[in-house]
Amino acid sequence: MRVAVIGSTGYLGEQICNVLSYFPEFEVKTLVANINREKLIQQAQAFRNPSIYLANPEANFRAASDLKESGIRVLKNRDAVKEILLGDSIDGIFFALSGIDWIDLFYDLLNTDKIIWMATKEIIVAGSELWKGERDLSQNKNIIALDSEHNALHQLIQGHNQEHIAKIYLTASGGAFYEWQGDLNEITPEMALSHPNWKMGTKITVDSANLINKGLEVIEANCLFRFPYSQIDVLIQRESVIHALVERKDGFITALLSKPDMKSVILHALKTERTFPWEEYKMDFTQLHQLHFDYPVPDRFQGFYLAVKVGRLGGGYPAFFCGADEACVQAFLSHRIGFNHIPILLEKTLETTIAKPQSVSDVIYIYNQGFKIAKDLIQQRRSLKC
Numbered sequence: 001m002r003v004a005v006i007g008s009t010g011y012l013g014e015q016i017c018n019v020l021s022y023f024p025e026f027e028v029k030t031l032v033a034n035i036n037r038e039k040l041i042q043q044a045q046a047f048r049n050p051s052i053y054l055a056n057p058e059a060n061f062r063a064a065s066d067l068k069e070s071g072i073r074v075l076k077n078r079d080a081v082k083e084i085l086l087g088d089s090i091d092g093i094f095f096a097l098s099g100i101d102w103i104d105l106f107y108d109l110l111n112t113d114k115i116i117w118m119a120t121k122e123i124i125v126a127g128s129e130l131w132k133g134e135r136d137l138s139q140n141k142n143i144i145a146l147d148s149e150h151n152a153l154h155q156l157i158q159g160h161n162q163e164h165i166a167k168i169y170l171t172a173s174g175g176a177f178y179e180w181q182g183d184l185n186e187i188t189p190e191m192a193l194s195h196p197n198w199k200m201g202t203k204i205t206v207d208s209a210n211l212i213n214k215g216l217e218v219i220e221a222n223c224l225f226r227f228p229y230s231q232i233d234v235l236i237q238r239e240s241v242i243h244a245l246v247e248r249k250d251g252f253i254t255a256l257l258s259k260p261d262m263k264s265v266i267l268h269a270l271k272t273e274r275t276f277p278w279e280e281y282k283m284d285f286t287q288l289h290q291l292h293f294d295y296p297v298p299d300r301f302q303g304f305y306l307a308v309k310v311g312r313l314g315g316g317y318p319a320f321f322c323g324a325d326e327a328c329v330q331a332f333l334s335h336r337i338g339f340n341h342i343p344i345l346l347e348k349t350l351e352t353t354i355a356k357p358q359s360v361s362d363v364i365y366i367y368n369q370g371f372k373i374a375k376d377l378i379q380q381r382r383s384l385k386c
């Protein structure tokens with residue numbers, strides 16, 4: 001199978017490349033990143049010279065001059081990337097970038113029978129109104145969820161009659177501050193970036209720390225599977241050993257357990273016939289003395305409830321929220337706002353009236369609108385010194 005990886009240089013993208021490197025039946029033909037030219041070139045050299053592209057124009061230009069006569073083709077622009085990824089030489093695409101860039105490609109791919117390995121929840125969430133309106137993603141057999149909880153849910157739901165399911169549960173680690181007793185205002189980016197169980201990029205790690213990641217995942221579950229919000233619940237599972245649970249109407253509950261490591265999720269998602277004896281993924285039950293559960297606590301995690309509210313509102317709200325959240329996380333990471341300001345600012349941005357998107361370009365417009373309104377509010381806060 002000939003594949004492309006978008007976001008190959010990120011935490012998840014690197015793990016995807018690592019797993020793929022063990023399976024010669026997967027031929028990596030194209031790698032796409034944003035700005036990390038050196039890592040992308042290294043990856044291309046390790047994979048027998050796939051074509052590459054960097055979304056940052058200067059980085060792409062420099063890669064092209066670095067790689068003259070190297071055998072590695074640097075694609076000139078987005079159209080060239082789209083032409084290759086939508087054309088006959090690629091059978092499957094991994095979406096492992098952060099943000100909603102390439103949402104147009106995702107939309108076009110839904111009309112093909114290529115496999116879409118989907119980790120980029122921002123794309124699913126921001127465009128949820130379009131996907132829900134025009135097609136049922138759960139019926140779209142070519143999407144394989146890479147988000148760990150959704151991949152687990154997919155495994156648990158298979159073979160079940162949906163009529164017999166009472167509830168599905170996504171689990172949440174609770175993030176870095178579940179037991180934090182101090183003032184949320186004291187939380188620094190460095191503290192927020194230390195996730196208890198998973199190694200991930202900065203945006204998703206901050207979203208995990210305030211549970212906004214889980215709110216986005218509720219919207220993602222509503223979009224990927226045919227469950228209404230009333231049937232989707234969230235449980236804190238501190239160890240991230242249980243990834244999802246399915247509760248049947250007869251009271252039985254099935255759960256999916258594995259060590260918190262995305263490589264096993266990626267391996268499963270490849271659906272290859274070959275097994276791989278990776279001893280490191282074996283669960284050692286003697287080390288697993290206790291599993292801790294809880295429900296998200298409203299006053300600590302307003303961001304989570306705000307995200308779920310946005311999902312229920314639908315229309316342009318999820319796209320707007322994703323854009324506003326991106327701006328808030330950027331501002332927090334660059335010490336311009338406190339950790340506790342993120343949900344407060346997000347709530348304020350949602351006072352805006354937001355149109356319902358009719359197309360992918362509407363979704364991008366609304367996402368940018370959310371980003372800008374949040375950015376302006378952050379700026380106003382600074383000039384008012386409050």
Ligand SMILES: NC(=O)C1=CN([C@@H]2O[C@H](COP(=O)(O)OP(=O)(O)OC[C@H]3O[C@@H](n4cnc5c(N)ncnc54)[C@H](OP(=O)(O)O)[C@@H]3O)[C@@H](O)[C@H]2O)C=CC1
Nearest residue numbers: 007009010011012033034035036055097098101120200201
């Ligand atoms: N990490 C994980 O375990 C999990 C991640 N996810 C989701 O997967 C996505 C990636 O997460 P993660 O790997 O942690 O994030 P990282 O920040 O580590 O990586 C982001 C990747 O996206 C690339 N990128 C950014 N903008 C663009 C663009 N415009 N075009 C192409 N590539 C771009 C970056 O390139 P560059 O390096 O050049 O900047 C980098 O390769 C997110 O949506 C996240 O929510 C979901 C479940 C688990």
Ligand SMILES: CC(=O)[C@@H](O)[C@H](O)COP(=O)(O)O
Nearest residue numbers: 147148172173174175208213
């Ligand atoms: C690995 C993965 O799927 C992440 O989305 C993870 O869920 C983040 O951890 P939290 O449970 O803390 O949000």
Ligand SMILES: [Mn+2]
Nearest residue numbers: 147148149217
């Ligand atoms: Mn997840």
